[in-house]
Amino acid sequence: MSTTGSGPGGSAAQVLRGLHRDRAAGDPLVLPGPWDAVSARAFEAAGFPALATPSAAIAVSLGYEDGATPAAEMFAAVTRIVRAVSVPVTADLEGGYGLPAPELVERVRESGAVGVNLEDTGPSGELKDPRAHAEWLAEVRAAAGPELFVNARVDTYIRGTSGPLEAAIARALLYAEAGADCVYPIAAPAADLPALRAALGGLPLNALAAPHGGPAFAELGRLGATRITFGPGLLLRARDDLAALATGIRENARG
Incomplete structure (x- = not known):
């Protein structure tokens, strides 16, 4: 069920890119984050037109701490998730695992994913130099051509940066110039979305949402979000539900 081929609507990458275009203000693209084939199929069956894997959720599902999953x-x-569904999949690949841009792009192609989420936090937890990161993103863009949707994550809000909004805008504009298709100032508060939207012009803006609570998706869209993702939130919600189920089964077994 790989999505890498072309169909009546064009390649999966073109389909994914098209989903970000011409969206009404109150109708952002909502991309749930599968962590395995079962969750991917559940989200596809619910009618979502594309999926966005979260690296933190995959790490938890494989028994690793966030950021500690080996690249392989x-x-x-990601390959198992892509194989399980027929909708486009974009993959969170953290900071790129230190891979040169051409090798990263080739491995993404081999996985079948048609989009990537690449963050600007370095391996030691520090923010990367924005210009150096932009240069690397430009190399990714050059190696991939149009058949890869690049979402550039901006981490100023989660790294204790002074003036995170202004820093996020400065980084986002550099990444956009480097060829990013979308920018993702992760954990930006809803109140900052209008300023981010205004600064970015027509470039798609990714916002982080909680699986329950927080502003409604439509409200995030009206504030400026083009697309909405969840990080590991959906897995954590499923984990809590599974824990409650396990407790109920155990209590039933005790009579």
């Missing part, structure tokens, strides 16, 4: 295991997990 992450690519293998």
Whole structure:
């Protein structure tokens, strides 16, 4: 069920890119985050037109801490998810695992994913130099051509940066110039979305949402979000539900 081929609507990458275009203000693209084939199929069956894997959720599902999943295991997990569904899949590949841009792009192609989420946090937890990161993103863009949707994550809000909004805008504009298709100032508060939207012009803006609570998706869209993702939130919600189920089964077994 790989999505890498072309069909009546064009390649899966073109389909994914098209989903970000011409969206009404109150109708952002909502992309749930599968962590395995079962969750991917559940989200597809619910009618979502594309999926966005979260690296933190895949890490938890494989028994790793966030950021500690070996690259080979992450690519293998993404490959299984892509194989399980017929909708486009974009993959969170953290900071790119230190891979040169051409090798990263080739491994993404081999996985079947048609989009990537690449963050600007370095391996030691520090923010990367924005210009150096932009240069690397430009190399990814050049190696991939149009058949890869690049979502550039901006981490100023989660790294204790002074003036995170202004820093996020500065980084986002550099990444956009480097060829990013979308920018993702992760954990930006809803109140900052209008300023981010205004600064970015027509470039798609990714916002993080909780699986329950927080502003409604339509409200996030009206504030400026083009698309909405969840990080590991959906897995954590499923984990809590599974824990409650396990407790109920155990209590039933005790009579």
